[in-house]
Amino acid sequence: MSLTGVxxxxxxxxxxxxxxxLMVISDDQGVARVVKVDPQSAPKGxxxxxxSPGQDQPQSGCxxxxxxxxxxxxxxxx
Numbered sequence: 001m002s003l004t005g006v007x008x009x010x011x012x013x014x015x016x017x018x019x020x021x022l023m024v025i026s027d028d029q030g031v032a033r034v035v036k037v038d039p040q041s042a043p044k045g046x047x048x049x050x051x052s053p054g055q056d057q058p059q060s061g062c063x064x065x066x067x068x069x070x071x072x073x074x075x076x077x078x
Contacts, residue, residue, distance in 0.1 A: 003048070004041040008034050019069035021048075039065055047078040 005023070012034055016022060021037040042048045047062035048070075061074030 003037050005035040005037040008036045010034050
């Protein structure tokens with residue numbers, strides 16, 4: 001799967017609008033960039049991000065696109 005988005009200012013992290021997924025990416029110098037994911041680029045009804053349980057993270061689940069927004073499903077059906 002390939003998602004698309006647009007770069008937004010880091011200060012966008014101060015106030016995130018509903019139904020928004022932001023990706024924070026840092027380069028080899030530690031410079032952070034923030035990308036706002038275009039929900040239309042994610043396949044509808046498929047998991048776009050899965051969270052696996054771990055030693056310090058008992059929660060698991062995934063985000064799925066639903067009519068232009070994102071819903072959290074736990075457990076993840078995919």
